Amino acid sequence: xxxxxxxxxxxxxxxxxxxxxxxxxxxxxxxxxxxxxxxxxxxxxxxxxxxxxxxxxxxxxxxxxxxxxxxxxxxxxxxxxxxxxxxxxxxxxxxxxxxxxxxxxxxxxxxxxxxxxxxxxxxxxxxxxxxxxxxxxxxxxxxxxxxxxxxxxxxxxxxxxxxxxxxxxxxxxxxxxx
Amino acid sequence: xxxxxxxxxxxxxxxxxxxxxxxxxxxxxxxxxxxxxxxxxxxxxxxxxxxxxxxxxxxxxxxxxxxxxxxxxxxxxxxxxxxxxxxxxxxxxxxxxxxxxxxxxxxxxxxxxxxxxxxxxxxxxxxxxxxxxxxxxxxxxxxxxxxxxxxxxxxxxxxxxxxxxxxxxxxxxxxxxxxxxxxxxxxxxxxxxxxxxxxxxxxxxxxxxxxxxxxxxxxxxxxxxxxxxxxxxxxxxxxxxxxxxxxxxx
Numbered sequence: 001x002x003x004x005x006x007x008x009x010x011x012x013x014x015x016x017x018x019x020x021x022x023x024x025x026x027x028x029x030x031x032x033x034x035x036x037x038x039x040x041x042x043x044x045x046x047x048x049x050x051x052x053x054x055x056x057x058x059x060x061x062x063x064x065x066x067x068x069x070x071x072x073x074x075x076x077x078x079x080x081x082x083x084x085x086x087x088x089x090x091x092x093x094x095x096x097x098x099x100x101x102x103x104x105x106x107x108x109x110x111x112x113x114x115x116x117x118x119x120x121x122x123x124x125x126x127x128x129x130x131x132x133x134x135x136x137x138x139x140x141x142x143x144x145x146x147x148x149x150x151x152x153x154x155x156x157x158x159x160x161x162x163x164x165x166x167x168x169x170x171x172x173x174x175x176x177x178x
Numbered sequence: 179x180x181x182x183x184x185x186x187x188x189x190x191x192x193x194x195x196x197x198x199x200x201x202x203x204x205x206x207x208x209x210x211x212x213x214x215x216x217x218x219x220x221x222x223x224x225x226x227x228x229x230x231x232x233x234x235x236x237x238x239x240x241x242x243x244x245x246x247x248x249x250x251x252x253x254x255x256x257x258x259x260x261x262x263x264x265x266x267x268x269x270x271x272x273x274x275x276x277x278x279x280x281x282x283x284x285x286x287x288x289x290x291x292x293x294x295x296x297x298x299x300x301x302x303x304x305x306x307x308x309x310x311x312x313x314x315x316x317x318x319x320x321x322x323x324x325x326x327x328x329x330x331x332x333x334x335x336x337x338x339x340x341x342x343x344x345x346x347x348x349x350x351x352x353x354x355x356x357x358x359x360x361x362x363x364x365x366x367x368x369x370x371x372x373x374x375x376x377x378x379x380x381x382x383x384x385x386x387x388x389x390x391x392x393x394x395x396x397x398x399x400x401x402x403x404x405x406x407x408x409x410x411x412x413x414x415x416x417x418x419x420x421x422x423x424x425x426x427x428x
Contacts, residue, residue: 025208029204032204032207033204036201037199037201040197040199040201041194041197041199042194044194044197045190045193045194050197050198050199054199054200054201057201058201058202058207058210061207062207062210062211062214063211065207065208065211066211066214066215116189116193118185118186118189119189119193133186133190134190137183137186137187137190138187138190138191138194165183165186168186
């Protein structure tokens with residue numbers, strides 16, 4: 001009986017999703033295949049936590065699928081997915097009282113090259129600035145796309161990027177003597 | 179010198195390339211979404227039912243909440259004149275607090291008179307000639323028996339331990355007490371708060387020069403009588419913070 005259980009669940013799930021319109025499924029399938037990995041990696045870079053990023057993207061993709069009639073019409077649906085995933089991850093971090101605290105960098109590690117200096121500096125940035133940096137320099141999104149994705153003004157994106165780059169430079173020059 | 183943006187871009191690419199992903203199957207996303215939709219619809223239906231149930235039973239519970247556990251049963255020992263409405267002659271229905279009272283019954287062991295004193299900030303104390311421990315939990319269930327129900331004027335006079343009330347005149351009290359029944363104060367439309375305050379209307383409240391308030395009158399307290407308890411407690415609030423109202427008493 002236990003061997004039949006997965007099949008029963010599978011059939012129940014098939015019934016559950018049988019009434020979804022085919023056109024909507026095909027549209028979302030294409031979006032999922034094209035953008036899942038990029039958004040997930042961007043979130044992993046932002047959060048410094050791959051597992052959390054995968055959970056967040058799965059959650060955001062689920063919500064996108066539920067609202068695909070609306071989300072699918074956005075200019076940049078992956079931006080919506082990124083923002084939903086980021087918000088979900090941050091609220092989850094708050095719930096479990098776990099912050100993506102920057103890892104302490106020891107000078108011995110730096111000397112040995114164990115810790116990448118840029119990684120350590122990026123970890124020192126606030127999440128808002130880090131997300132702007134990741135979207136701009138990893139996903140190559142324009143400032144306007146970033147503004148839409150993060151639901152902020154384009155001017156805010158510019159200022160966040162400027163502050164982030166200045167902070168990175170300061171951290172590399174002053175803290176680590178480069 | 180700092181770093182180049184290209185260096186940052188290459189670094190992020192390298193780091194992202196090293197991330198191994200285990201994406202869920204697309205079918206899992208679909209199933210998850212559909213389950214959630216179904217649960218949300220179910221939850222919405224349950225919420226509607228809960229609101230309907232609350233609107234029906236909640237009002238009833240609110241009415242019944244008049245039976246507060248802290249309530250103190252107060253009645254006029256001259257014949258139940260100040261009992262809450264709906265409690266005439268033992269009819270205790272309708273959520274009233276008063277015990278059954280036989281107006282024609284005379285008792286040789288009446289409840290003694292009480293006096294209440296309060297100061298605005300520290301709360302008042304209600305002192306009775308009987309000295310029993312006040313147990314709020316026991317009060318609601320304590321119903322006076324027919325023998326204990328006072329219907330005659332108590333012979334015991336209030337004892338005042340507080341020096342601030344040395345001028346309290348027992349003879350004056352006897353003279354001030356009404357000889358005829360006072361119409362019960364209608365608190366049927368009142369809130370729970372006013373129901374609690376019904377105690378205060380058992381007798382006129384006399385303001386003292388030092389700001390204290392004294393309750394004058396020979397009224398009994400049904401059930402367990404406290405040795406001393408705060409007016410704050412009776413009123414359900416802080417006397418010193420304006421939650422206690424005084425009303426003109428005819």
